[in-house]
Amino acid sequence: KAIQYSKPYAANTISLYAAKSDTVTKPDDLAGWEIGVPKSSSQDKAVTNAVGSTATIRRFDDDAATIQALVSGQVKAVGGNQFYGQRLDAASAGTYERKIDFLTTYNGVGTRLGEKDWNEAVNAFIDKIKANGELAAITKKWMAIDLPQFPESIPNIPFAVK
Known part of the structure; x- marks a missing residue:
């Protein structure tokens, strides 16, 4: 209600990461697990909403502490964004994988409400770089x-000024 968003140009998926050997396909499979998340983050909100009281949520100060908690065995899984897979592979190659996707958020360019020219220019640019592969x-x-x-x-989030 305060800004106008463009079409999305990026996305962030919040997922559950756990050991490849663990079988998990849905939140109900997490009964009794401890799951690490960075406190007050989008991961915290998404995982907490998805698992409810099925699992125990342990909150850490940041992404690095959350990843370290998984690698060191303090938690059985972590809620993380799409970059966690790369970080977990760097910390312990081949051990962990993405199990469940909880939420995807999208990034668009914000402009002032009613600035149709700016919004159209941004959307045209996004369309162009999507179409040409850039x-x-x-x-x-x-x-x-x-x-x-x-x-x-x-x-409730229009990508174009009406």
Whole structure:
């Protein structure tokens, strides 16, 4: 209600990461587990909402402490963004994997409400770099992931000035 968003150009998926040997496909499988998250983060909110009282949530000061808690055995799993997989592989190659996706958030450019020219210019630029492959290449280079699929719309968040 305070700004106008463009179409999304990036996404952040919050997931559960655990040992490859653990079988987990849904939140109910986490009964009795301790799951680490960075406190007051989007991971904290997403994991807490998804697992409720099924598992114990342990909150750590930051991403590094959360990852260290998993690697050192303080927790059985962690809630993390798409970069946790890379960090966990660096800490303990081949041991951990993404198990459950809880939430995907999207990033768009924010402009002042009603600035139709700016919004149209930004959306045209995003369309152009998506179509010519530049956005996919940038995402692969800097985020080390494939370009995600973006929604055409999000309820109550228009991507264009009406």
